[in-house]
Amino acid sequence: MNKNKDISQDKHEDQLLFSELLKLGTTQKKRTEKQDRILQSAVDVFAEKGYAAASTSEIAERAGVAEGTIFRHYKTKKELLHSIMVPVMLKFIAPASIDDFVKVLETKYESYEDFLRAIITNRLTFARNYLPVIKILLQEIPFQNELRGQFINIAKDKVMGKMVAIIEYYQQRGDIRPLPPLTIIRLTVSVFLGYVFSRLILVPDNSWDDQQEIEQSIAFIMKGLSPNLDG
Amino acid sequence: MNKNKDISQDKHEDQLLFSELLKLGTTQKKRTEKQDRILQSAVDVFAEKGYAAASTSEIAERAGVAEGTIFRHYKTKKELLHSIMVPVMLKFIAPASIDDFVKVLETKYESYEDFLRAIITNRLTFARNYLPVIKILLQEIPFQNELRGQFINIAKDKVMGKMVAIIEYYQQRGDIRPLPPLTIIRLTVSVFLGYVFSRLILVPDNSWDDQQEIEQSIAFIMKGLSPNLDG
Amino acid sequence: MNKNKDISQDKHEDQLLFSELLKLGTTQKKRTEKQDRILQSAVDVFAEKGYAAASTSEIAERAGVAEGTIFRHYKTKKELLHSIMVPVMLKFIAPASIDDFVKVLETKYESYEDFLRAIITNRLTFARNYLPVIKILLQEIPFQNELRGQFINIAKDKVMGKMVAIIEYYQQRGDIRPLPPLTIIRLTVSVFLGYVFSRLILVPDNSWDDQQEIEQSIAFIMKGLSPNLDG
Amino acid sequence: MNKNKDISQDKHEDQLLFSELLKLGTTQKKRTEKQDRILQSAVDVFAEKGYAAASTSEIAERAGVAEGTIFRHYKTKKELLHSIMVPVMLKFIAPASIDDFVKVLETKYESYEDFLRAIITNRLTFARNYLPVIKILLQEIPFQNELRGQFINIAKDKVMGKMVAIIEYYQQRGDIRPLPPLTIIRLTVSVFLGYVFSRLILVPDNSWDDQQEIEQSIAFIMKGLSPNLDG
């Protein structure tokens, strides 16, 4: 059980500034300092008020740039949103490290539980670091059709295949029940996002014992998926 | 196993029109037909575009009334939102039937599983009937502080106490593990809302086998909460 | 110096309720109690906010009648204003008693000073009793052309002639200087309205010694108009 | 009697355009030509219709700008009003030249009459040049509490002290009666504003002989305040 080298240690991926995040994964032109400030302000304002209620003038003000400057870099407000969300979606649902999972599937994690613990810890760290963008993502997915399409495509193309492969691997090993892999993903992700939502949006002021809640969630999922209920 | 006449059959509560829903639970003045049309249009537009992006003029147009008419009945756009959401919250998180659960706790449902199946089926029926308002609720909770406060209060005052009592009852009976009841609620609700979200918002066009997904979800939860993993 | 029977004692004229005032001077239809309440509320709201900023709905609300009721009695908001102002103008600038002045000019007041004291005290009592309508009058005169026309006409037809006669009488007696009577009126009225404005609008919270201020004002006017500057 | 180069000649102060007036007395940012046009139109419309009845759309139209442009420079309609009135109040009740009065009190004006003639002529010139804003001032003082407060403060801080000193000086010289200085100010200002109001608002179409009316007003005030009525 190699708990030590778990994914959450992947500082290179998750503890970067937002502007750094955006650089990854796409071939971006050089971004100026003003552009960075615009993006950061946009993230803040979108997360605070929602996309529709956010005003470009407030974004500009917080970024310390003129109103017109935003539109020099992003043709429309919607393009600004997309400039933020696309790299985030790539990162959020398709961590760079997932490839590693596939590659070293058998050797890296002995059990589905280890895999689960690794990925949940990792994604929670990510969510905590980029909470505002996650919030935007969850908020806007229902309204921004194009965004939703991209999200689903990314999920399909970059994640689902691999996840299914991983799940089937553990199913064959007898770690988990032979439910449809998509159902397993849904159940797992529900528990995870349910925690993120409760923890970060619904009652953030509560005193949460993250460590314990996560362990309980993992145990819950593992038992829920275990093949041997009455075996 | 599950009681036959399960709660989802409670047509009097859940299969009414939206305008009927609003009548329940509060002593409302008589609502005119135009008022009903305004409310229905508001629900539609809020659900389609989100509160902030919805315009009162579009709501009026769809309702076939003059824009001013909206403001004769609802002082502000926000009041219109609240007029919709408050009764929904009361109904959604605090079904009238929950009192029955408490009253006839022992006799009515033999097991936590039966209880779970009953309440999930019931709430899913409700969610399906009032999908748009559920969508609004999930969307606006992060931004409308007052709404969120009311939501949390209603949850606290009307549901949590009873749910905790029910859960502790089944825990004493040995049906489920002695986790903190709030954690159990979080896990259960996560699975439920995760399904609603996937089913109704994220990929609504998929062909879903509701019956099977629900059974799988219930089984997942039951196993996840069962005390006898390695007993 | 018959100070005793001065005009301010004319209770029949000045200390009536507003609704009573309106009855005088014009042949009005019977007014219902609701009409009275509408008029009184209109006076209040017009005086508080100004005609343009007053809303008929607030007037209705304060009067305790439905919005539509106002328009059953007064075709338009402007007609409501006029219904208030016309009788007031008649009373304010053309006191019923002025006829008496002319009739008994010589015998009633021995000097211009007595006349002045009588009329100022009288008009001040009136202004105090009907302050709100005076305020409306002063406010709307510049904007309501029709009102201004009527005001000037009433002043011309009912007052100026008589006032000029009175002033010329005292001028012939050598009481006051042979300035143009209109100039004398302007100077006198200025001092009077200047006091009303300071006293009732500009700094109403001040502690004013009315008795003394009035006496000083009268003395000021008398000296200002006295013929014997270098006599 | 009166000094020849009287204050009304102070062209640098009083005969500037309105936009010029606004520049004085405060350190203003540069104003664009459109801003000037907005201010001028606002003055016109406010004066014509009153603040409440003036519409920002008409102001914009007359200024030849888009309505939105107004709100780029003035956050609200009320701020637009204040932007106009504050400098005017400073100029109207607190002429720059009043300091000179104090400084050169004895030498500059031999008598209260000279002082009075100077200041009245000066203020009348000002009023004539800026008639619309004076009209707005007189109209809105009763309704705009904040404006009234500022007006009173400016009067207190900048004028009253000096005026009282001047009046007491002439009282000690025996020029005028020992009435309370505030009463003297009230009487004097009443006569002055009474003339302005009659002349410019009530019956502007009359043919007025300004020179003569002013001299008569001054004579009236002087006699009214003279100590030696029956000396």
Place this chain on the structure above:
DNA sequence: AATGAATGAGGCTTCATTCAT
């Protein structure tokens, strides 16, 4: 006579976007 729901024109204000500097 009285009501109050309904209207639609118009009010103030915000906003994304453009463009001359």
Place this chain on the structure above:
DNA sequence: AATGAATGAAGCCTCATTCAT
């Protein structure tokens, strides 16, 4: 590249007035 003044469409809301009941 950056600015910020300018725009005009659109947003929320108010209001005087009408009319069916």
